[in-house]
Every structure is written in C-alpha cells, then in structure tokens.
Amino acid sequence: MxxxxxxxxxxxxxxxxxxxxxxxxxxxxxxxxxxxxxxxxxxxxxxxxxxxxxxxxxxxxxxxxxxxxxxxxxxxxxxxxxxxxxxxxxxxxxxxxxxxxxxxxxxxxxxxxxxxVPVYDLLGGRFHERFPITHVLSIGEPEQMAEEARERVEQGYESFKMKVGRDVLSDVARIRAVREAVGPNLAIRVDVNQGWGNAATTLQAIELMKGLNIDWLEQPVKADDLDGMVEIKAKSMIPLMVDEGLKYKREMREIIQKGAAHKANIKLMKCGGIYPATKLAHMAEMAGIDCQIGSMVESSVGSAAGFHVAFAKKIFSSVELTGPLKFSKDIGNLHYDVPFIALNDQAGLGVDVxxxxxxxxxxxxxxxxxxxxx
CATH class of the missing domain: 3.30.390.10 (Enolase-like, N-terminal domain)
Known part of the structure; x- marks a missing residue:
C-alpha cells in the first residue's frame, strides 16, 4: 500500500x-x-x-x-x-x-x-471503556461563567475546566463564582494558559484560592519556565499540570528530571500526531506522571484521533476533547453521550467525513x- x-x-x-x-x-x-x-x-x-x-x-x-x-x-x-x-x-x-x-x-x-480495525487496536488495544467529558468554560465575567456551569451541571457534567489568565484578582473571582455555583464536590480544573507569567504571581493566586478545592492547576507560567513550575510544585498542595511547556521528548525528559509537574497534558497538535503522543505517554508512565489528552479545539477528525490514544493507554486518566460540542457545524460525526464519550469499534478513526x-x-x-x- x-x-x-x-x-x-x-x-x-x-x-x-x-x-x-x-x-x-x-x-x-x-x-x-x-x-x-x-x-x-x-x-x-x-x-x-x-x-x-x-x-x-x-x-x-x-x-x-x-x-x-x-x-x-x-x-x-x-x-x-x-x-x-x-x-x-x-x-x-x-x-x-x-x-x-x-x-x-x-x-x-x-x-x-x-x-x-479501530486505530486504538493499532496502539495496543482498548483499555478504557469510556471517559467522562469535562466542560470547558472560556473566559468571561464571573456571573456569566457561573451561570454556564450551572446549566452544564443540569446536563450531567461533573467536571469543569476553567480558562483564566487575565489577572489574579479577577481570575480568583471567576473561580470562586463557579465553585459557589456548582457546589463543593464537582471537579474544577484551572487552566491559566501561561497568563500568570511567573511563579511569584502564581503563588499569590494559590494563596487566594485556598478552600476552593481545585482539582489541578494547568500551565500558570510561561511555557519555557520549567524552573518556575518546579518552585510552584514545591510550595503548593494543588496538583500541577504542564501543557504548553510540553511538546516533544526533550521537554518530557526535562520535566521528569526536574520533577516539574504531577500531570502532563499531551496534545497531538503539539507533539506531531498519534505516533509521538504514544512515545510521550510511555515516558510519562515510566516516571509516574499522570496524563491527559488535550485539544486545540479540533473537529471530529482530530478529536477522534486523540480519543483513540487515550482509550488505548492506561496512563490517561482524563480527556479534554470537546471541539465537536462547540461547533455549530462539523465535518464529521464523532458521537458524544454527554457527559461521557465511548468510542465505536469502526475501522480507522471511526468518523464519517x-x-x-x-x-x-x-x-x-x-x-x-x-x-x-x-
């Protein structure tokens, strides 16, 4: 062929x-x-x-x-x-x-x-039967984000990823509003997308977030500031996830060597696709770093590819591939049984374009x- x-x-x-x-x-x-x-x-x-x-x-x-x-x-x-x-x-x-x-x-x-065969059978076979879907809240006013979270709770969602990264005080107000809206037990993950810049600002934010029961904190500092991640990880009880700071094997080796993160957000768009993503997952597994498959807000095609990697590897405990749920029109038919995803067993990606x-x-x-x- x-x-x-x-x-x-x-x-x-x-x-x-x-x-x-x-x-x-x-x-x-x-x-x-x-x-x-x-x-x-x-x-x-x-x-x-x-x-x-x-x-x-x-x-x-x-x-x-x-x-x-x-x-x-x-x-x-x-x-x-x-x-x-x-x-x-x-x-x-x-x-x-x-x-x-x-x-x-x-x-x-x-x-x-x-x-x-499905793509996951090319990667070692299916391990996970289904994953819960985390709803992603893009940055808005605190009341707006809280109201969206309430609506999603009614639809059955049990975890949220909050996009923040404007400034510490307004970001903490956003997080507090969502926590009050969804109650004390639902999972809230905070993704700063490098917006707090450095360890000092991040530690100030962490102090203000005490009592808000944050599941994990994602990429609060600049992508190349792994030393900042090390400092935050040493001084905070909130689990720390690396995202933009991880693309290839070189970064993963340094993250492991420095102990810079508890969790790794592996994205096919950052590392070059399915094949290199599996290599990163194996490295993380050997180092005891929990993994998530993340998204750049892809269509059914890219999202399905990420799901196949996650479903095939034990080390993935969460997925964040909600692009198709955010589009008013998609080129494919990836099916979500909200708030879960359970892949079909069709050959290839299992997506009809x-x-x-x-x-x-x-x-x-x-x-x-x-x-x-x-």
Missing part, C-alpha cells in the same frame, strides 16, 4: 459562541484537513489545528508546508511505516508539529481501514498527486 494522492483543505469551523483564552479570542476555529488516498482506494483523514502561541504555526503556514513540502514527500510512502514517516517529515522541517499531526492521523485512519460540509467550510483546497509538479 502506498499514498498516491494528498488533498489539503483550509477550513473555518463555526463556533456556537466565541472561544476565549488568556491570549486570544476565537470567533471561529481555523483548521487544516488532510485527505490521503492510497493505491488501493483507501482514504484516510487527518487534521491540523495550528496555534501561533502554542505550536508556533499559523493556519496559513501549515497549509503551505503541507502543500509544498510534507504532502509531496509522503506521496509514494507506505502509511503503515510510521517510524519512517516521522523520520522523513522531521528531516524536511524542524518542529511544525500540527502539520505533521495531520499527515500522521490520516495515515492511522487509512491503516485502520486497510486492516479493518461529510464531503459536502467539508466543501462548504473550505476556503482553499489543493490536490497533490504522483508526478504532479507544483
């Missing part, structure tokens, strides 16, 4: 409401969809949701890189040969993890369909074939 055609689509996924984090507000979600076709007529889909602040890529640069470099390079490649695939992509471009993730995911989808919707949301499309010079 070999790849004979690569289609790359630049799309914009419409959000029900804007998604607001510490560094940006998204009115819609720009995404890149890759469609691989093999010489046997098998089609695999992948996705890249790039983020200038996290992956170091843009929507435009990701499209161009796949169009001009990565896409032509994988034509003729056997999608089953994942180690060789990543070695080839790494030799072409340094980092660019989201772009590589799109091709990686599409290859896994195609291989699963070829063999007639609606080509009509894909075309409707597409801003730009290029087709790459064997022998076609761009």
């Amino acid at each position: 070999k790849i004979t055609q690569v289609d790359v689509y630049a799309i914009r996924l419409p959000l029900i409401t804007p998604f607001i984090v510490s560094y940006h507000s998204y009115p819609d979600m720009p995404s890149i969809i890759v469609k691989l076709t093999t010489d046997e007529g098998i089609v695999g889909y992948g996705e890249a949701v790039a983020d200038d602040h996290v992956t170091g890529e843009s929507w435009e640069s990701t499209f161009a890189l796949i169009q001009h470099s990565l896409g032509p390079a994988v034509i003729g490649h056997n999608p089953m040969h994942m180690e060789a695939l990543h070695d080839k992509m790494d030799a072409i471009v340094y980092q660019a993890p989201a772009a590589k993730a799109a091709i990686d995911i599409a290859c896994y989808d195609a291989v699963g369909k070829k063999l007639g 609606d080509e009509t919707v894909l075309a409707e949301l597409t801003v730009r499309h290029e087709t790459l074939k064997e022998g076609l010079s761009l």
Whole structure:
C-alpha cells in the first residue's frame, strides 16, 4: 500500500459562541484537513489545528508546508511505516508539529481501514471503556461563567475546566463564582494558559484560592519556565499540570528530571500526531506522571484521533476533547453521550467525513498527486 494522492483543505469551523483564552479570542476555529488516498482506494483523514502561541504555526503556514513540502514527500510512502514517516517529515522541517499531526492521523485512519480495525487496536488495544467529558468554560465575567456551569451541571457534567489568565484578582473571582455555583464536590480544573507569567504571581493566586478545592492547576507560567513550575510544585498542595511547556521528548525528559509537574497534558497538535503522543505517554508512565489528552479545539477528525490514544493507554486518566460540542457545524460525526464519550469499534478513526460540509467550510483546497509538479 502506498499514498498516491494528498488533498489539503483550509477550513473555518463555526463556533456556537466565541472561544476565549488568556491570549486570544476565537470567533471561529481555523483548521487544516488532510485527505490521503492510497493505491488501493483507501482514504484516510487527518487534521491540523495550528496555534501561533502554542505550536508556533499559523493556519496559513501549515497549509503551505503541507502543500509544498510534507504532502509531496509522503506521496509514494507506505502509511503503515510510521517510524519512517516521522523520520522523513522531521528531516524536511524542524518542529511544525500540527502539520505533521495531520499527515500522521490520516495515515492511522487509512491503516485502520486497510486492516479493518479501530486505530486504538493499532496502539495496543482498548483499555478504557469510556471517559467522562469535562466542560470547558472560556473566559468571561464571573456571573456569566457561573451561570454556564450551572446549566452544564443540569446536563450531567461533573467536571469543569476553567480558562483564566487575565489577572489574579479577577481570575480568583471567576473561580470562586463557579465553585459557589456548582457546589463543593464537582471537579474544577484551572487552566491559566501561561497568563500568570511567573511563579511569584502564581503563588499569590494559590494563596487566594485556598478552600476552593481545585482539582489541578494547568500551565500558570510561561511555557519555557520549567524552573518556575518546579518552585510552584514545591510550595503548593494543588496538583500541577504542564501543557504548553510540553511538546516533544526533550521537554518530557526535562520535566521528569526536574520533577516539574504531577500531570502532563499531551496534545497531538503539539507533539506531531498519534505516533509521538504514544512515545510521550510511555515516558510519562515510566516516571509516574499522570496524563491527559488535550485539544486545540479540533473537529471530529482530530478529536477522534486523540480519543483513540487515550482509550488505548492506561496512563490517561482524563480527556479534554470537546471541539465537536462547540461547533455549530462539523465535518464529521464523532458521537458524544454527554457527559461521557465511548468510542465505536469502526475501522480507522471511526468518523464519517461529510464531503459536502467539508466543501462548504473550505476556503482553499489543493490536490497533490504522483508526478504532479507544483
């Protein structure tokens, strides 16, 4: 089996409401969809949701890189040969993890369909039967976030991830309002997205959060400040999760060596796809670091890929892949039984892509074939 055609689509996924984090507000979600076709007529889909602040890529640069470099390079490649695939992509471009993730995911989808098995069976088989879904609250006024949390409790949600990172006083007011709204027992995870900047500011916030029963605190300091994470971890009783500070094996080695986090948020868009995500999970497991599969707010395609990794590995205790629940229109049909997710057993990613919707949301499309010079 070999790849004979690569289609790359630049799309914009419409959000029900804007998604607001510490560094940006998204009115819609720009995404890149890759469609691989093999010489046997098998089609695999992948996705890249790039983020200038996290992956170091843009929507435009990701499209161009796949169009001009990565896409032509994988034509003729056997999608089953994942180690060789990543070695080839790494030799072409340094980092660019989201772009590589799109091709990686599409290859896994195609291989699963070829063999007639779900992607999780390619990763060691299914371990988890289902995961609870955490509702993500984007940044808003305290009363607004509290009201949204109340509504989600009525729908059955039992855990929340709060986006904060504006300033300590207003952020603590947001957290306190949500805690009062949902009661003392439901899980609240606080994601600062680097917004508190350094350890000193974070420790001030932690002091003000006493008594609010925070499940864990995610990436309060700048991504490259692992020493700040070490200081916070040593001085706080709140479990600490690394996110933007973890992309590749090099960062994971340093996190383990320094003891910089209790938990790791592994995202396919940060590390390059399914194959490298499993390597990070194995490293974390050996070091006793609990893992979560996180999201850059992907469609059904990217979200399903993350779920397959999480369902296959024991070390994952939580998932945060709620992109499809935030879109008013999606290209795929990943099914949620809110507040849980239980993957189907269909071959590949188990997602049917609606080509009509894909075309409707597409801003730009290029087709790459064997022998076609761009």
